[in-house]
């Protein structure tokens with residue numbers, strides 16, 4: 441087999457055989473196929489796409505290019521959750537404890553922040569002492585004992601994706617549906633769960649800005665999961681405004697704890713309950729309505745909060761900050777952003793809100809940057825809220841006084857004001873399963 445012929449086949453709009461896809465992924469991962477030939481094939485895929493079967497095979501080969509985690513040492517159906525990334529997206533910190541409290545084990549590997557979006561692992565590290573790097577046997581033991589564990593990626597997960605993603609990044613081939621879907625799902629398949637719930641964000645803070653594009657990505661990922669023997673459901677959720685009020689690591693943990701205590705923001709609580717219900721549904725805990733009730737009970741009874749405490753203790757974290765979130769180390773500088781006019785907030789450019797938080801120190805501007813765990817933004821007002829001139833619309837937290845003007849400018853630029861109250865936004869816009877797309 442020759443890479444030249446594989447490139448020509450796809451360039452001419454052909455369908456790649458399973459053997460051709462395996463040849464490409466094996467050869468590229470072990471260094472036998474050079475970057476220039478891989479780039480040519482990626483560009484041919486960008487122009488001509490891949491059908492569902494090709495995409496599923498590509499994903500399987502990418503997953504198998506490294507470790508395939510075997511979770512069979514943990515009894516029960518294991519359900520993973522993946523978010524395509526957003527601003528203020530702290531759902532894992534709420535959902536994992538809810539699902540565990542309903543008797544479904546959660547053995548989850550999460551990522552760090554990327555660009556304007558935060559990452560669960562950075563958030564967990566804001567809990568003093570919390571270990572995100574745990575040996576595999578101990579990870580399994582924590583799940584068996586506490587019911588849940590969330591750790592950083594360990595081992596050699598989907599190395600083909602790592603190499604291909606770096607190449608796509610510099611060859612203008614990131615935004616190809618089969619390449620995005622296979623990249624995300626290769627890591628999910630390798631992580632070993634039996635079923636997967638995908639939270640595909642849509643809107644100004646998301647990778648996919650329109651509902652139709654988000655549904656297309658969700659369908660591609662659901663098809664990959666199902667064709668590879670994992671039951672998969674996707675919810676399309678709103679990222680046209682940040683989720684909850686807090687953006688920034690310890691600020692988001694505090695908001696998650698408030699949610700588990702029953703007094704979190706309504707949008708965050710609702711999205712978490714819906715995602716958790718779908719995870720319980722895939723774990724065969726009942727109908728979707730029954731699962732929604734189970735999730736609600738786990739929250740209102742305090743059982744989910746107990747699960748978060750158990751995980752924090754098991755992973756060496758200081759549980760006193762969970763019991764009293766005012767004990768988190770506090771940012772030395774706080775600043776209030778005031779509304780420049782009277783009226784309603786009609787839109788928030790969510791990506792800019794994320795960038796403001798990064799500027800304050802809550803994210804990395806380059807790979808080597810350290811994160812300031814107490815930095816970030818709390819949005820006091822959000823889309824739909826009425827404001828008066830001079831009223832506080834956001835609070836900024838930082839150790840970098842010099843970053844305040846830039847963060848304030850970004851936030852004010854991000855917000856649109858108007859005399860007219862906007863129609864409320866839907867939180868969950870669609871549910872995609874292998875059989876249907878339900879739009880809400």
Ligand code: URA
Nearest residue numbers: 614619620621623624
């Ligand atoms: N996230 C990924 O992991 N891969 C992509 O291609 C895009 C987003």
